[in-house]
Amino acid sequence: MIEEKHTMRLPHNAHLAIADGNRFVLMRNAGSPDEPRLVQEAAPDLEGTNFSAGVRKQDEAGQRTGSTDLNELAYAAAxxxxxxxxxxENRIEKLGIAADPKTLGEMRRHYHKSLEAVLVGEEAKTLTGESTERIEKTLLSS
Incomplete structure (x- = not known):
């Protein structure tokens, strides 16, 4: 398991993945670790198809009550x-990840060793939908 890093110092040109159970945005730091300037790179249109751990057949009552939203977990895996x-594919050399705690936990289960090697930090915070300026401030205050 990856040790949670409490300070996110995003190097110049490092990518920042911002995700929750429904949205994913990829940004790049065009600034420095001390003065981040985030630029949106992509917002891939992903479909959650990985219903792992044998939970694909969860009863509908559990989904209706929201006890486990398998679609959100599958999206995090995607x-x-x-x-x-x-x-x-060497399109990302350094990576920070910001996601709500549930999404981040599910994502960690799917990290490849190569992703772990380029990971510079994680934030267990919901930042999807926040302004770029607010995300930059969060990086500085973390």
Whole structure:
């Protein structure tokens, strides 16, 4: 398991993946670790198809009550798989990840060793939908 890093110092040109159970945005730091300037790179259109751990057949009552949203967990797995592929194809050399705690936990289960090697930090915070300026401030205050 990856040790949670409490400070996210995003190097110049490092990527930042911002995700929750429904959205994923990839940004790049065009600034420095002390003065981040995030630029949106991509917002891949992903479909959650990895219903792992044998939970595909969860009863509908559990889904209706929201006790476990398998679609959100599958989406988190899809984000991790997309990031793994980007790292393996050398499109991402350094990576920070910001996601709500549930999404981050599911993503961690799918990290490839190569992704773990380029990971510079994680934030267990919901930042999807936040302004770029607010995300930059969060990076500085973490």
């Amino acid at each position: 984000v991790a798989e997309w990031l793994n592929k980007a790292v393996l």
